[in-house]
Amino acid sequence: MARRRQSVTIKHVAADAGVSLQTVSRVINKEPNVRPEMMLRVQEAITRLGYVPSIAAQRMGGSRSHLIVSLNDRDRTIADWRDRQGVDWVGQMLLGGMLTCAEHGYRLIIELVDTHSDHIERELLAAIAALQPDGVILTPPHSENPLITNLLAEQCISFARIGSLKSGPGFAMTMDDERAARIATEHLLALGHRQIGFIAGPAEYELSGWRVDGWRQAMAAVGCDTVGLLAQGDFGHESGRVGAAVLLDGAVPPTAIIASNDRMALATLDVARTLGLDVPGDLSLISFDDTPMVHFTHPPLTAISQPIAEVTARAVELIIADQTGQETPDAPIVVPATLIVRNSTTVPRESK
Known part of the structure; x- marks a missing residue:
């Protein structure tokens, strides 16, 4: 069985530079109080030996683990x-x-x-x-x-x-999820939509509530009611299907829906097609996340891109x-x- 090649360690660097292990560690960690000539000797030894600092070496001489x-x-x-x-x-x-x-x-x-x-x-x-x-x-x-x-x-x-x-x-x-939902809603309002549905994420996520708040704020700013336009989801595909079906089967179906993540948006797209609705002709659709899968749907989805x-x-x-x-x-x-x-x-x- 071939032996594993011995790697260069902090001990080799210290011996080559003629300094202590602690001095090498301080140079590696870019700590202050190292004399310039000592720093230069250590850096030259590192370059000469081709040393790559390990986590263990970085921990020496200090409490940081990096x-x-x-x-x-x-x-x-x-x-x-x-x-x-x-x-x-x-x-x-x-x-x-x-x-x-x-x-x-x-x-x-x-x-x-x-x-x-x-x-x-x-x-x-x-x-x-x-x-x-x-x-x-x-x-x-x-x-x-x-x-x-x-x-x-x-x-x-x-x-x-x-x-x-x-x-x-x-x-x-x-x-800024609240603002994100608001600008998504404002985009639809600017197009002329007034019945804008929203499929929310799970309540255990604080950001789910922020997104609902942003949607409601934008709707209220132009005097639009949100009664009957909110569906509860859990970020899963099936919850998106259920939410979309509930909204589109309502007394006054929405002309646009914002889904609180991409999976629920794709589920909404599926439900719309099952009902014979054209997107965006009959139903405009906006998603959150902007993951790769919404770039290649037909049509590609307008989305909130999270940084x-x-x-x-x-x-x-x-x-x-x-x-x-x-x-x-x-x-x-x-x-x-x-x-x-x-x-x-x-x-x-x-x-x-």
Whole structure:
């Protein structure tokens, strides 16, 4: 059996540069109080030996691990992966988080935790003990779970709460879902629609309520009633089918529907076709998320594009700033979503 090639370690660098292990670690971690001539010697040794710093080496001489962990909901994430329907929340998180971590010499790790588990505290403490992260990024519904946020605060771990503006520890972050729903509704109102239905996400997600609020605000601003135009979904395809069927079977069917995620929007598109409705001729349709699958439907869907990569990158920057003693904002961080107009919205048929 062939022997594994011995890699260059921090000990080799220290011996080559003629300095202590702690000095090499301080140079790797870009810590202050290293004399310029010592820094140069270590950097030259690193280049000469082709050394690549390991996490273990980065931890020497200091308490930082240079690891940031993103906690995602286990059941929903695994279901998305198994369905293979183009849901790219995790992919966009990795894009923003990993690239930003790399710029600062950090690593990003994804951990899946069941927020409804009776053993969530034990799971989380085990992950913290094994990884010793410098920071944690929480996504919904973890970002709204006080058991998780309080535990992280007690452990003195920096963390960001994406999709939660509730008071409490951690950096509160939002993609301004209320405004996003409002501009989606305003787009339809500007086309002449007045019967605009909305399929909401699950109540356990704080952002679901924000989106409903934004839709209602835009409708109220032009004197439009929303009675009978709200359906409850759970982000799943079947709930979207049920919600769309309820709305389109109402006494005054909507001429447009906003679905609170792409799966429910695709379900609405299926229901409309089953009923013989043309999209957008008979029914305009807007989705949230803007995942790849809505780009290639017929017609391509107008959608709210959520800046997941950007908000994750900002979360990494806040955690690193907090770890390195830099000033961080107290107010919630807003990274706004945008509306991408495609071919699934047009003026209502009676206005043509």
